[in-house]
Amino acid sequence: MSPKQHSRARLVLEDGSVFHGFSFGFPASTSGEVVFTTGMVGYPQSLTDPSYRGQILVFTYPLIGNYGIGDSSRDEHKLLRNFESDHIQAKALVVSEFSPDHNHWNSKLSLDEWLNEQKVPGIFGIDTRALTRKIRQRGVMLGKIIIDGDPGFYDPNKENLVKLVSRKKPLRLGNGKHKAIVLDCGIKYNILRQLLKRDLTLKIVPWDYDFTKEDYDGLFISNGPGDPVTCGQAIEHIRTAIEARKPIFGICLGNQLLALAAGAKTYKLKYGHRSQNQPCISGEKGYITSQNHGFAVDKKTLPRGWKELFFNANDGTNEGIIHGEFPFFSAQFHPEGSCGPRDTDYLFDEFVKLMENGRK
Amino acid sequence: MKKSNKLKKVLLLGSGGLSIGQAGEFDYSGSQAIKALKEEGIRVILINPNIATIQTSKNFADEVYFLPVTASFVEKIIAKEKPDGILLSFGGQTALNCGIELHKSGTLAKHRVRVLGTPIETIIATEDRALFVEKLSEIGVKAPRSTAVSSVSDGLNAARKIGFPVIVRVAYALGGLGSGFCKNEKELESHLKLALTYSEQALVEESLKGWKEVEYEVMRDSKDNCMTVCNMENLDPLGIHTGESIVVAPSQTLTDSEYHKLRELSIKVIRHLGVIGECNIQFALDPYSEDYRVIEVNARLSRSSALASKATGYPLAFIAAKLVIGKSLTEIPNPVTGVTKAFYEPAMDYVVVKFPRWDSEKFWNVEREIGSSMKSVGEAMAIGRKFEEALQKAVRMINPRVSLTEHPFAFTDLKKELERPTDKRIFALLSALEQGYSVDEVFKLTMIDKWFLYKIQNIIKMRVELKKQLHGPISPELLRSAKELGFSDRQIAKCVMGKDDFKSEMRIRGIRKKHSITPVTKQIDTLAAEYPCRTNYLYLTYNGTEDDIRPKKKGIIVLGGGAYSIGSSVEFDWCCVECVKTLRKEKIPSVVINYNPETVSTDYDESDRLYFDELSLERVLDIYDKEKPSGLVLSFGGQIPNNLALPLSKCGVKILGTKPKSIDIVEDRHKFSKILDELGLDQPEWKELTSLKDAKEFCFRVGYPIIIRPSYVLSGSAMSVVYSEEDLEEFLKKATTLSKEHPVVLTKFITEAKEIDMDLVAVNGEIRAYAISEHVENAGVHSGDATLVTPAQKLYIETVRQIKWISRKVMRHLKITGPVNFQFLAKENKIKIIECNLRASRSFPFVSKVYGINFIELATKAILGKKVERADTRAFDLDYVGVKAPQFSFTRLRGADPLLGVEMASTGEVACLGEKVEEAFLKALLSTGFRIPKKNILLSTGGIKEKTRLLDYVKKLREKGYSLFATPGTADFYRKHGIEMTVLHWPLENKEPNVKDFLAQREIDLVINIPKSNEKGELSNDYYIRRAAVDFSIPLITNAQCAALFVEAICLYGENDLEVKGWSEYLDSEE
Helix, strand or coil, rough: CCCHHHCCEEECCCCCCCCEEEEEEEECEEEEEEEEECEEEEEEHHHHHHHHCCCCEEEEEECCCCCCCEEEEEECCCCCCCCCCCCCCCCEECHHHHHHHHCCCCCEHHHHHHHHHHEEEEEEEECCCHHHHHHHHCCCCEEEEEEECCCCCCCCCHHHHHHHHHHCCCCEEEECCEEEEEECCCCCCHHHHHCCCCEEEEEEECCHHHCCCCCCHHHHHHHHCCHHHHCCCHHHCCCCHHCCCCCEEEEEEEHHHHHHHHHCEEEEEEEEEEEEEEEEECCCEEEEEEEEEEEEEHHHHCCEEEEEEEEEEECCCCEEEEEECEEEEEECCEECCEEEEEEEHHHHHHHHHHHHHHHH | HHHHHHCEEEEEEECCCCCEECCCCHHHHHHHHHHHHHHHEEEEEEEECCCCCCCCCCCCCEECCCCCCCHHHHHHHHHHHHCCCEEEECCHHHHHHHHHHHHHHHHHHCCEEEECCHHHHHHHHHCCCHCCCCCCCCHCCCCEEEEEECCCHHHHHHHHHHCCCCCCCCCCCCHCCCCECCHHHHHHHHHHHHHHHHHCCEEEEECCCCEEEEEEEHHHHHHCCCEEEEEEEEEECCCCCCCCCCCEECCCCCCCHHHHHHHHHHHHHHHHCCEEEEEEEEEEEEECCCCCEEEEEECCCCCHHHHHHHHCCCHHHHHHHHHHCCCCCCCEECCCCCCCCCCCCCCCCCCEEEEECCCCHCCCCCCCCCCCCCCCCEEEEEEEHHHHHHHHHHHHHCCCCCCCCCCCCCCCCHHHHHCEEEEEEEEEEEEHHEEEEEECHHHHHCCCCCCHHHHHHHHHHHHHHHHHHCCCCHHHHHHCCCCCCCCCHHHHHHHHHHCCCCHHHHHHHHHHCCCCCEEEEEEECCCCCCCCCCCCCEEEEEECCCCCCCCCCCCEEEEECCCCCCCCCCEEEEEEEEHHHHHHHCCCCCCEECCCCCCCHHHHHHHHEEEECCCHHHHHHHHHHHHCCCCEEECCCCCCHHCCHHHHCCCCCCCCCCCHHHHHHHHHHHHHHHHHHHHHHCCCEEECCHHHHHHHHHHHHHHHCEEEECCCCCCCCCCCCECCHHHHHHHHHHCCCCCCCEEEEEECCCCCCCHHHHHEEEECCEEEEEEEEEEEEEECCCCCCCCCEEEECCCCCCHHHHHHHHHHHHHHHHHCCEEEEEEEEECCEEEEEEECCCCCCCCCCHHHHHHCHHHHHHHHHHHHCCCCCCCCCCHHCCEEEEEEEEEHHHCCCCCCCCCCCCCCCCEEEEEEECCCCHHHHHCCCCHCCCCCCCCCEEEEECCCCHHCCCHHHHHHHHHHCCCCCCCHHHHHHHHHHHCCCCCCCCCCCCCCCCCHHHCCCCCCEEECCCCCCCCCCCCHHHHHHHHHHHHCCCCCEEEHHHHHHHHHHHCCHHHHHHCCHHHHHHHHHHC
């Protein structure tokens, strides 16, 4: 990777700081919210995670692209095997170094080629640690990557991002024992894979779809990008679902939506949790979790009957809630991993168990 | 924990003398454990005969026993100390094996000592392959297909079923000893024979050669919380021991799916086994699918865990000790951040490369191929933000004179070199890619993941770019790119100026600084900057634009010792740590530079700032520029920092203590000689010569034998002794090229002389404290391999007086301030100086601990200009004796002749205390793995002089009731003197009864083989006997003085007569 072949590029933050680097991937300027992830593996999964919609993603791990990009084969449910959605969701990518030379038995493209194909710009040669420290100290900031002209700043949080990433029409997947409604707010494929592995029939519905009158055994609320309060309709539907007392399981944004529906409040974290090493505690037990969120549930606002299920061992923030009486629970982290650890995938089993109990 | 179970006192087993496969990493883990336990108010009793370690320092453990870590000694200590619990997982395989033995014999139950942490059943399950595989299959986890065999024929049958190639493994082995690949029946047969001599059981396994080797470090607490601290990928695929491989952390070529699949398996296996504390799990991963095998689990701290700890900054051993006493991961605060808990998995934002250090040059006849058993003696760890940067750093760390692009190694058969790697592996890879081998071709021959090869190719490409600029101006952009890829100023100078001398290096440095191309300081904070941290664990990189920290308070820089190698080991780490501790006491901020992951000096809590980086002129200057310290200390880290004295001072660095000019005088043979002549002090005759004719003339004049030190080594060891003109000619032809550029130094070798070591601390040329130690062996055995006795017991008062007088003269003349080591020869009351080092020496921890006087503290105070009182001379008159004995690793160095000579061969040392020399000596020998012979002793006692010298001792052995066996000449001699013995024929003769068979069947309990001369020759009978003794684990003595002392010792003491006395008990007896 000789910088000679790459044109200069720069990353400008809203506080005026400038980071100089070189362009790779698609050579066009872009802007968004700058966030960092400390995960050391899984760039294909991270970049296609719909929760990163509207964001410029910084990898703190300096060597990205080593094992290339896997093929675009699909499984029996027509889900891409090697990705978390059908295309890159992040607006751009910031790295210290990318590998043009990649090697893996499953690799089809280099990161550079993939970004080009998907028209997503990247910038390398950045001191990503210095950038991360800045974000940590000042909080998340807007930023723009300037390659071919100034695009101006863009604040994704002013948009209803969920609307952008959610499916437009319902879809039925699997043919199993229990029927679950899956509220798609930008769902990661590996959540679907985890659910489908457990003998379920899924009806995946758009974020604002009214499922409350349908027949189902359980409701799953997916992850997704942005501020949960922009998802008014979804919150309304979940509130109705709570009245139905059928099992509810939420992940990430799903945790926040469930909390909002229950009557709690959410707030924006200074710089969010985006990593694969977040320790969460439940009772005496600790779990290492994968996370990607900028907002959190304010545990002090949880209404009566609700309890905290998990909290973050690093900063004490809420990582999941549970109802004391009824079968509702959610996790702020990603029990499905991909990328990241899978210590907590037993939560999917819990959801299935609750549906089973509901049937009895 | 219930009240009644509250721990008050625990026993910690150390790992003994440093050997291949078990080195300084256990000083790190044991030291951290002691700190962690003492914080909980638990009394810690430590057993470790390794006197050079930090863990055996004063005011650390509550009591230290410098005694063998063997079941019988540990039992005696248990009976005496009555501890509540015992820790087995911090002292390597030695401690683990000892613990299993104590458990099996019922000793632990008898004395009601609890094994803390991982239950003993779990340890046994991880050590016994059959049990281990069974455990894995219970949870559906795959292990390599294998069969346990106890005979060669069973092994052959098993292999036929599994299919060749197969691998042979031995249970209960240090670092894979006796393991190896076998392509066919013949290879398997010879391998099994050897393997079954180490162990009753061997394993024949499916070969997974070419699979990736990946390890995880796992922690689990008693509440079943479990996590992985770090994963590591071996650059070399399976088949090359992880201790022999370049290792990167975190893994570079694994996808999310692979990384987390193996992580999940790690946790599953560790939970099922029931490990409590820390452990290491190794996987093989198919390079063409996600198929895997679990290779092994080490249910203890290991070399890998030390590496993982230094690589991530996570205080692994410290936390492990807390888990072992019942704390949980979620309650222990993380000492690194101060705000978070111990329960999290570190995220790295840099890459770490570990590189092994081999010392094959030191051994005659040793195999240089690297494979499934470990031969490396040390390692370096490099940190960078590009793989190329870290790799290039690592190579220079291993040998500061060699770099990846500028090295002296040439390969005649590259293809073979790639297929059957040697210790020059990395240079072969580079040469191949440079000479036009494609990445695909190299991959096919080595199975090294292409990603690594591409990266190495980037380095080659950059070198080509740089060379295009020869004698022209170099652009700042190119210079920056080269620095980002880890090129040193010297490497760049060589490319663009054709020279890499001091002047050229400084020119590149000047250009760099003019263009503001300088490295930045980054912190290792375990969390990739996600949370604020307090750590001052630092490294420098060119792949960044901003310093993480700017030092506020002026400190003092202390240079560490670098990678462990033969001759430079944990002793120097002890010296550095003691120096830093003294600085702390004096309230001076300390800044350590070192890069050895096996050390305590690189622990997060030892110094105020730690730069885990190179000990090169360039890097030390970079750090000096950033730190602007009040001074720099380089006299405690051994020869690597010592060599930097002159160049650093030329660059204006303020070096504390002895002046660099004095160091230069002493290091330069010519200058030092001149001074000794001026002072009227004697030294063995020597000359530097450039032609064979002159060499012959010199030798003829002073007489043989002669010690030769070539300045350029072609093959074989660097230093040798020649006994005749033919020897001389042959050596000069084979081993070196003789020319104006490459002179040799010839020194008269004085035989039958006593060798004496003197360690001292001087202030302004006045000696404040000194210790005199005598060698048991006569001169000719390298001081690092010699057995040292302090206080000296058999020196004339006259000799001691002369030594004091000589050393005082030299010190005063050079006005030395700091630590000094002298070596003298004494023959017929005439004293000659053979060496003077103006730095701390290998024996500083030994004498400091024997006398209870911290020489390093005194030396540090001296250097700082603080008042140092003259030590009370009565303090050096002890009621007990300390004996330091070498620890060898010949068993691992296949083929090496276990003979002692002028080149150092030991990898470690132990030292014990006793009422008499004999007692301390015997304890020390037992500590190195020696056993007191039960019945049969084989003698082969060299020339007539040696035979006569040993006559009385051989008599004593017979009187003591030993059955003596001897080679024909030896038997003749002693029979003539009326000593009964059985003749055994030489191994290379086809006559019965033969030495060969007696050794192979382990009929012999001790071999005393005194070579006729110290000549290292072809594969002789003597060599065969020595090598067989090593291969069949039979105690071996090759030196007449040692043999004599050993006989005296076993005549005076049985094992049960050796006193079990703590260090403080010896020291108190003096007060």
